[in-house]
Amino acid sequence: MAVMVAMQIDAPHTPLRRVERPVPRPGAGQLLIAVIACGVCRTDLHVADGEIPARYPVIPGHEIVGHVLEIGAEVEGFHIGQRVGVPWLGHTCGQCGYCLSGRENLCDAPEFTGATRDGGYATHVVADAHFCFALPESFSDVAAAPLLCAGLIGWRALRLAGDGQRIGLVGFGAAAHIIAQVAVWQGREVYAFTREGDVQAQAFARSLGCCWAGPSTERPPVELDAALIFAPVGALVPAALKLVRKGGRVVCADIHMSDIPSFAYSDLWEERQILSVASLTRDDGTSFFEMAARSGLHTITKTFPLEQANVALDRLRSGALSGAAVLIPPREDTATASHD
Incomplete structure (x- = not known):
């Protein structure tokens, strides 16, 4: 059975630990994504410190860049191998007054990537296709990661x-x-x-x-x-x-x-x-990525192997980073194996 590798928070104020799980399957409206890079955001520190609502254990990370591996039922507009980005806002109800009035960032029943649903400090992630973005080709995988939240x-x-x-x-x-x-x-x-x-x-x-x-x-x-x-x-x-x-x-x-x-x-x-500021809307994402492709902006990044997630978070906490930290998961061929 194929397995994924992840860095997981078991409870607030505890270090992240390496775990292995079966690679999840996408449900209706979802994508299974192979993570290429995942930015390290200050919000991840708030999750680690129990300062914002989260469910534990949880895999943090919401600045996700990856390739589509599998497409669930009822998903349109994506293809296998496509590069996509997954942001903090991971799902909304689509039915409350905020969602119906174009203010889905204020949804009454939202889910947040890396806090109330598993995120991208992992080799694989399942995401709601409605909240995945195509990314400008002008940005490399690592350079694109901080764009997804920062x-x-x-x-x-x-x-x-x-x-x-x-x-x-x-x-x-x-x-x-x-x-x-x-x-x-x-x-x-x-x-x-x-x-x-x-x-x-x-x-x-x-x-x-x-x-x-x-x-x-x-x-x-x-x-x-x-x-x-x-x-x-x-x-x-x-x-x-x-x-x-x-x-x-x-x-x-x-x-x-x-x-x-x-x-x-x-x-x-x-x-x-x-x-x-309360999260983002999909319109924010569409307008931002269109602007980013035209503006010539560049991100300053420092990469860390996935298993050094604790080191990256400590560097962020201490203010020792210029720009953004980005985690690089192991390649899929080294992150998966056959288990009887």
Whole structure:
């Protein structure tokens, strides 16, 4: 019997461990996918730390690039061998008011890849075909992986920022390094905020076209039209409010954030807004990948073998990565075997 290899979280605050399981079969409306690469996202840390709803044990990972191995019943538009991407939003009910009004990212009964259904820290994954994307050919497998969440969530956050020309990116990691390039390509001014003393991240931001880079404790030389927060630190919200102009927006792009401390109403007054990003819609994905193919953006990645998933997560937690970590599963011929 063919088996798949995966790195599994058994319970919060425990290291991932290597497991073997039978290769799953796709049901109606599903695809069986051979995973080529899977990005490591901060949301995976939230799953590992029990900070967001998840079912355990679970295989994390929701920035999945792979090839279609098997197609379930009632699936159209895909073929065997096709390269596809699988994002965080893994399934919606299609029946609630949010789904019916084009806001499926707010679905009342969603499933999330790598949290409430098994994800891509594995050699194989089963995914809902409706939530799989064709990927631009201009991106390699590894380069495409961070686009499936860091890119998509950054894109939704930027769309929520509106038409503002002066954009602040608070927390310059995987998402910010992608969306900075997009905003620069759009002709916007981008201001990058990093951890105190992280001159490497500041230099990295400037190399991607940011016109200013400094610590989050420092004011930029201009008022911002919008600030996008990619770090899960609630104290950054009132700090960002002080940086945006009248009518400006602060967009919180992380799925989990520490408590936001109290702040003076005067900091919010004059029609400033605080918004949050809740997952993505398929329209976000379609528009983002079309834009990504035209913009010439590139992702900065560091690859790790699948079995070093704990190492990659530790590097992410400590802020020791520039760009995004990507896991590479073993080849299918070494990940499967015959068992009696």
